[in-house]
Amino acid sequence: MSAFFSLLIQGFGTIQAKKLWVRTFSAGHGSMKVTVVGAAGKIGQPLCLMLKQSPLIDELCIHDLKPTTGLGLELNHIDTKCKVSAFSGKDNLQLALQHSKIVALMAGAPGADALPYDKMWEPNSIVVKEIMGEVARICPKGLVAIGTNPVNSLVPMACEVLKKSGSYNPNGIFGITALDSVRANTFVAHVQGVEPECVMVPVVGGHSSETIIPVLSQAKPCAEFSNAEIENITASIRNAQGNIAKLKANESGQLASAFAAARFIISLVKALQGYPDIVESAFVNSKVHPFLKYLATPLLLGPLGVTKNFGLPKLSDFEQCMFDNAVPILANDIKKGEKSVGVFDPPPPCDPCAPPRVTPCPHDWCETKN
Structure with a gap:
């Protein structure tokens, strides 16, 4: 088994820690503080419930434009060591962000979650840009996990906001794509008749239906599928959000999204605390x-x-074709995010699948692809 998959198996999964009976009711600056912005939302609330159960978090700070006092009080009734502090309104965002080690950005414009993926950009970009301005000012050294969609465009925008403030850490901004991995593991487990906890499926690309690339050829413990199974599993993963919306009166999936986000955030917590071999997939600044x-x-x-x-795993011909088709879509999504904060990158991306070759396409890349 490769070193990558050895780490992957150790890094993925839920935390199984012993229950701590000693409680702490105060969290100092050196403690593990996680702030959830957008905590009162449909994904934010179950996310906070799951994070409250983690023995690795000292303080869970919740913030939303809507009142959060009742939510905070209810969460504090749960008998775990994690202390919950609650803030609401724009004026209190900076208080919520102070001394945060991790900021989970789940906030979006009202009603935006019911919109198609590409339509979420305009309303949600305004919200995320404003929040990232405060993050840059109040907790520039904190890790930021963005769960608001469209992730493909909001992560580049968030990075540019931090660059303009001089507080950008290219290794500290993450677009949460864990939901795609969770679904991939689930659907593969169903086809293979095994427990989902035993399955590891790398998912690369982006976080929209056209850019999600499940790498079924590298699934563990078994990567043997018929062509029909590969196509069906891939379609199920890519269309999952739309299928849920049809059955939930146009509402997006919330519980699985919260579960996946919680798992990713707890992985960040473990990494900050020095746990070894923590492996997760996320949408990040990349030179791959x-x-x-x-x-x-x-x-x-x-x-x-x-x-x-770790870069791209070895792809099958089917996966490579999906990835090549996703490249120009991802490039446009990224440009949209950068353009919104005044960043323009003139050279167009090269689509290695589209003849004739675009001028700036490097010779070695084209020769490799063709």
Whole structure:
């Protein structure tokens, strides 16, 4: 088994820690403080419930534009050591962010979660840009996990906001794509008749239906599928959000999203606390592909964020074709985010699948692809 998959198996999964009976009711500056912005939302509330149960978090700070006092009080009734502090309104955002080691950004514009993925950009970009301005000012050294959609565009925008403030850490900003991995593991387990906890499926690309690339050829423990199974599993993963919306009166999936976000955030907590071999996939600043500044790939996490980017696993012909088709879509999504804060990158991306070759396409890349 490769070193990558050895780490992957150790890094993925839920935390199984012994229950701590000693409680702490105060959290100092050196403690593990996680702030959830957008905590009163449909994903934010179950996310906070799951994070409250983690013995690794000292303080869970919740913030929303809507009142959060009742939510905070209810969460504090849960008999775990994690203390919950609650803030609401724009004026109190900076108080919520102070001394935060991790900021989970789940906030969006009202009603935006019911919109198609590409339509979420305009309302949600305004919200995220404003929050990231405060993050840059109040807790520039904190890790930021963005769960608001469209992740493909909001992560590049968030990075540019931090760059303009001089507080950008390229290893500390993450677009949460863990939901795609959770679904991939579940659907593969169903087909293979095994427990989902035993399955590891790398998912790369982006976080929209056209850019999610499940790498079924590298699934563990078994990567043997018929062509029909590969196509059906891939379609199920890519169309999962739309299928849920049809059955939930146009509401997006919330519980699985919260579960996946909680798992990713707890992995960040473990990495900050020095746990070894923490591996998760996320949409991050990347040099893996010559024409994509950002890409979702498996990552080794550490105290400063990304310690190592494992890059793209070996892809089958089917997966390579999906990836090549996703490249121009991802490039446009990334440009949209950068353009919103006044960053323009003139050279167009090269689509290695589209003849004739685009001029700036490097010779070695084209020769490799063709």
